[in-house]
Amino acid sequence: MKLLASGDLQERFAVMRELSEKITAPLEREDYVLQAVEEVSPAKWHLAHTTWFFEEFILSKWIANYEFYLKDARKLFNSYYETLSKPFPRDQRGLISRPTVDDIYNYRAIINERMKDLLESAVITDELQHLMELGIQHEQQHQELLLTDIKYNLSINPQEPIFKKEAIEHGKGPIEKFQWLTYGEGLVSIGTNNHHFSFDNERPSHYQYLYDFQLANRPVTNKEFLTFIEDGGYKKPEYWLSDGWKIVQEQQWEAPLYWNEVEGTLYTLGGRKRIPMNRPVQHVSFYEADAYARWASARLPSEAEWEIALGKDMKEGTTLEETLEGKVTNLPLATGHVWEWTASPYTSYPQSARPDGALGEYNMKFMSNQMVLRGGSAYTPSGHIRPTYRNFFPADKRWQCTGFRLAKNGGQI
Incomplete structure (x- = not known):
């Protein structure tokens, strides 16, 4: 047990909170409340929800007789913690016009001060340390969602507004020649027992048996995916899972989201750009990734194959901070450029334990009808x-x- 919070923890908290507001700085006031579809949330809601999280799971537990800064915070900004309160309907978050944007920024400032005071005075137990790590990681997840949702919300506008002129999403750097990397069969360990910080769905470390397999050295590029399109990939049902083919027909998919394949362009945070042919294809569904793999006489890797093959040498590609400033990382296309679909359904690991209380709802309750990305x-x-x-x-x-990237069974070239 530590007697005082380390300066490092306080600094990480402050830097992380500043980044959220740096993300939203280019927005106009009207942009903060947009919610184009149920899956995305308004920027204002993200800023408020992540603030409520620190109030709910830390401040109210460590400060006696704590009073929430906003009386109705649980009603407004609880995402899905049913054991705490009835969440406001997800698809109606864009209807919450009050508190105002200014109110929410003030809310964040007040809670930042309360957190600072707590960290300077409280005994930092293992539990508090873990909850601080969870709160930081939670807001980092929402920082990624902030950019993702802002892009989608703005894309609906026929004017296709530019969010930030300097933003570069796709990176630069050399394109590696496509090759298959071979991995032998055997009993392997995946997952982690790291309790300093890991989400509950990453634990525990456990064994799986893998057969010989091959994995592509890089993700599929826009140029390669364009070949699939030009070969009629979206028009041939033999490549598609039944549910995927149904969606292709109903929603008339003809290319990845944000593409105009006729013009050879795609919508980005920095406006409409030429499709960068040597960068990883992105904004594709699992169904599209799976269809491409079948067209290419391959398959998607399991998450165990992905972790064993790529985990040890995993590197960050261009990060959120660099994307905002247009300072891309010139790394080969190894990992960290796009979230990569795997063939694994999202289920709990053997002998995993669900956390007690409301935090038990953080990950485990979503282990149905979802696929894992790495x-x-x-x-x-x-x-x-x-x-x-x-x-x-x-x-x-x-x-x-x-x-996504491709995989094959061992010996299959």
């Missing part, structure tokens, strides 16, 4: 990427920075 993207904050991180989304969602 890696990280150009919207992921620095330091938030790790080999055991399990992202997850429904198979049809593609507004996130989602791409």
Whole structure:
């Protein structure tokens, strides 16, 4: 047990909180309340929800007779913690015009001060240390969602507004020649027992048996995916899972989200740009990734294959901070450029334990009808990427920075 919070913890908290507001700085007031579809949330809601999280799970537990700064915070900004209160309907978050944007920024400032006071005076137990790490990681997740949702909300406008002229999402750097890397069979350990910080869905470390497999040395690029389109990939049902083919027909998918394949352009945070052919394809669903893999006589990797093959040498590509400033990382296309779909359904690891109380709802309750993604993207904050991180989304969602790489069974070339 530590007697006082370390300066490092306070500094990390302050820097993380500043980044959220740096993300939203280019927005006009009207932009803060946009909610184009149920899956995205207004920027104002993200700023408020992450602030409420620190109030709910830390301040109210460590300060006697604590009074919430906003009386109705649980009603307004609880996302899905049903054991705490009835959350406001997710698809109606854009209707919360009050508190105002200015009110929310003031809310953040007040809670930042209360957190600072707590960290300077409280005995930092292991529990408080863990909750602080959870709160920081939680807001980092919402920082990625902030950029993701802002992009989608603005894209609906026929004018296709530029969020930030300097923003570069796709990075630069050399394109590696495509090759298959071979991995032998055997009993392997995946996951982690790191309780300093890991989400509950990453634990515990456990064994899986893998057969010989091959994995592409990099994700599929825009140029390669364009070949799939030109070969009629979106028009041939033999490549698609049944549910995916149904969505292709109903929503008339013809290319990844944000593409205009006729013009050869795509919408970005920095406006409409030429499609960068040597960068990883992104904003594709699991169904599209799976269809491409079948077209290419390959498959998607399991999450265990991905972690064993790429986890040890995993590097961050361009991070959220660099994306905002247009300072891209010139790394080869290894990992960290797009979240990569795997063939693994999102389920709990063997002998995993669900946390007690409301935090037990953080990850475990979503282990149904979702697929696992690994890696990280150009919207992921620095330091938030790790080999055991399990992202997850429904198979049809593609507004996130989602791409993929190919795999094959061993000996199959």
